[in-house]
Amino acid sequence: MSGPTVLAVDLGKTSCRVRLSRGTAVLGDAAHQGSPGLAEDHGAELARHAILGALAGLHPDVQRMLPDLDGIGIGAAGAVAAPDAVQRLIRVLRADFDAPVAVISDGLCAHVGAFAGEPGTVLIAGTGAVVFTLDDGGLIRQVDGLGPWLGDEGSGRWIGQQGLQAALRAGDGRGPETTLRPVAAGLAGGLAALPGWVSAAGSPARTVGTFAPTVITHASDGDGAATAIVAKACALLALACSAARPDGGRVCVTGGLVSHPYFRAALEAALTDAGLSLISPRGDALAGAALIVHSRALPHEKRIIRG
Template identity: 35%
Template sequence: MSSTPPGPVAARGREPVVVGVDSGGSGLRVAVARAGREVSAPLVSREPVRTGPGGISAPHLLEQLVPMVRSALADGERVVALAVGAAGMATLGDELRAGLPVALEREFGVARLALAADAVTAYAGALGQRPGAVVAAGTGMIALGTDLRTWRRADGWGHLLGDSGSGAWIGRAGLEAALRAHDGRGGGSAALLERAERLFGPAGGLPGQLYPRTDRAAVLASFAPEVAAAATGGDRVAREVLGRAAAHIAESARAVCPSGGEPEVSFTGGLFRMGEPLLAPLAEDLARLLPGVRRTPAEGDPLHGSVVIASALASESLRLPTDGRLLTVVGPGRL
């Protein structure tokens, strides 16, 4: 990186321009903000960034990111700060941390750069830079909390070892109940069996459909809405599955929520659009496990969070704690 930091951001180009990036399993999204205002229509690539022996591929990310950013910049504008949030950054981000700082300075003159796990950008999108806890849940599930000194993480261990309460977890539990009904064992649900066979075909073929797939978690999660529908229709087993999922989610929130003060907890991700069968028991469990906690609606999604972080870097007001895996900052930008 250049040893000469950029001057005040207001003097660079027509307006201060910051860039937020969200890289995940569904592709790459880029948002450009001027004077703190996010663009109304983020740029989107539907091609997920590849993962290779070195982790997340820096060349493949740059191959998509550079033309997307260039197309969004007006003449004379310069990127003063950029934040990349990526799924897998904590464990697979070594190549990005090694390659992106030099490449992005070369392409755009960026001297303020943040590389963050998607859980961190989900946190920043939901709560900004305030202390609290955020649970991000969709196919998977992870909880992240901070007192603005350190991060605390719970779960996010994937569908084989964890992600308890996630869409994949709910789908797997629902399919197990379907197979119990198919076998005539206790704990089964005829309603879930009917829904499983409508979606996947004869129950006996489920292992062959699931086990060879590399996208098993997504396939399992595709059955979670069926569990919610069965619960809404009054199926006891389906409601019990969602009740257990809610308990897992609340436990993870408690594990990361900072003590003292008036803690905030926010929930973000598609799982929480499942409705009353999940949200009602979740509210009860939160009241029991985190009495007095303030539940705060998420302000935005992980892409919004990456813009929040980039904007804080540009104004040298970043308060979120840096971490070798979860949040790496290059150049000035912290308080």
């Protein structure tokens, strides 16, 4: 094996994934719980904790290669909104590993990986939701990705929140019965305890988003409320893609939501109805994180913070 030894990090709010590679050879992968985002209180410190937690999951033989790192590439939630936290994260990681660090937003990192640094349109549908389009001139346009309180429509957080609200409405008679109700009640020991369960979490958006897989599963099983939520989520995501590509075209979709076959099929149908076609990514966010480490010729370079 030859080539630089690179640590790639995909740091989201739900999970933190790491990949160590040397040249084109992958030495090891691991994952850990994510962090609330760099823009949150103690964002840099929590991000470092998540990264170190993920690295602890690597095989011991792979961990022994970490002192020889040639660079670290990170796609991190909140990087755009918190440049000071990005700089703090770079400083602590340089102290930990004595290697150059490059940081970009998690959404743009997914774009780099999906198109191997080339132009295109990508929808990232995970705990949050955002669309990025990069044209041939290097102009990047963003649609949504506005966070859990003002945007991220159709995201995992949105689906989870809608599912919990449907369960609460069924519980007090404001809405139809749904199979989501007993599952939601079991999360906190009763429906009435759900608000406290959400607010007690360090990251309410991430906590609410953990209910999204349940909603999607119940939709695939035919529950009316869950089916309606998934259909609306896919319509909102397709709308964001249409806003980014008003003339139609191809869209690459990444993120945890599309790992569920039912959701992927529903989203593909919504995109087709909007005059768009779904294509597979060339690489994942970890591939994008690795690419930004040493390549300074990417059209995304102005969005990368280095140190």
